[in-house]
Amino acid sequence: MPFNIKSCVEYARKGLRSTLYWAPGGYRAERFWKRRHLRYKFDMRGVGNCGLTHAENVDDYRRATEVFLEHCQLHNVDFKRARMLDIGCGTGHYADVFRQAGGIRYVGIDITDALFADLRQRHPDFAFRKLDVTQDPVDGIYDLVIMIDVTQHITDEKRFAKTLQHVKACMAPQGLFIVTSWLDESARRSFYEVSRSMDAYRREFPEGQFSQPVRYRDKYLFAIQRPETPHDRA
Numbered sequence: 001m002p003f004n005i006k007s008c009v010e011y012a013r014k015g016l017r018s019t020l021y022w023a024p025g026g027y028r029a030e031r032f033w034k035r036r037h038l039r040y041k042f043d044m045r046g047v048g049n050c051g052l053t054h055a056e057n058v059d060d061y062r063r064a065t066e067v068f069l070e071h072c073q074l075h076n077v078d079f080k081r082a083r084m085l086d087i088g089c090g091t092g093h094y095a096d097v098f099r100q101a102g103g104i105r106y107v108g109i110d111i112t113d114a115l116f117a118d119l120r121q122r123h124p125d126f127a128f129r130k131l132d133v134t135q136d137p138v139d140g141i142y143d144l145v146i147m148i149d150v151t152q153h154i155t156d157e158k159r160f161a162k163t164l165q166h167v168k169a170c171m172a173p174q175g176l177f178i179v180t181s182w183l184d185e186s187a188r189r190s191f192y193e194v195s196r197s198m199d200a201y202r203r204e205f206p207e208g209q210f211s212q213p214v215r216y217r218d219k220y221l222f223a224i225q226r227p228e229t230p231h232d233r234a
């Protein structure tokens with residue numbers, strides 16, 4: 001970045017933000033996301049790329065949704081029957097997608113409930129629960145668990161491992177976990193973002209069947225299927 005007033009202001013802003021949200025072993029995620037959601041509400045810059053306009057983000061999400069639905073189709077997801085868990089549901093974009101695809105059993109969880117009042121109005125028959133997935137297990141068993149644009153915001157490795165344990169614990173036998181990632185350890189690093197390779201996911205999910213990653217926005221999307229175990233059949 002060239003050295004000028006704009007770059008100095010940007011540098012100072014970044015420093016201030018990382019100080020404001022600093023916490024041992026990561027960042028103050030609830031505080032950060034609450035402020036961000038209250039600032040942007042349903043403007044897609046809040047969950048998408050804040051360097052783009054709302055309209056550009058909407059366009060980006062439209063293309064990304066096609067990728068998501070194609071991947072679900074590839075894995076024969078039956079939306080009408082699936083129990084879906086949306087971890088880091090944000091503005092409820094995937095609650096809308098799920099409903100439009102015929103889904104009726106949906107639980108959205110998020111570290112902040114800043115948007116829940118509106119989401120509950122829009123989807124009175126869906127459940128929205130406030131939960132930090134890096135700390136607390138999730139109630140219930142699900143056929144489809146999604147974490148879209150969320151794992152990169154879990155910056156601490158122990159919390160990342162705990163999160164995937166929580167995901168595994170709530171997956172039905174042969175359930176599907178759809179997740180996105182840059183899949184390149186050097187792609188991004190800031191106080192609230194981290195990039196991981198596929199190995200990081202494989203380490204935490206050694207028994208999972210991984211799909212071939214496909215491009216999703218500026219990242220990749222892939223699925224991990226939980227195999228049925230003798231314990232499930234007993």
Ligand SMILES: C[S@@+](CC[C@H](N)C(=O)[O-])C[C@H]1O[C@@H](n2cnc3c(N)ncnc32)[C@H](O)[C@@H]1O
Nearest residue numbers: 033047088089090110111132133134148149150
């Ligand atoms: C980039 S947004 C993505 C939102 C949505 N999945 C989408 O694709 O539009 C990340 C979301 O994850 C939530 N989040 C971040 N850390 C979380 C955590 N530890 N537990 C639960 N939700 C979390 C944030 O509040 C935010 O809504």
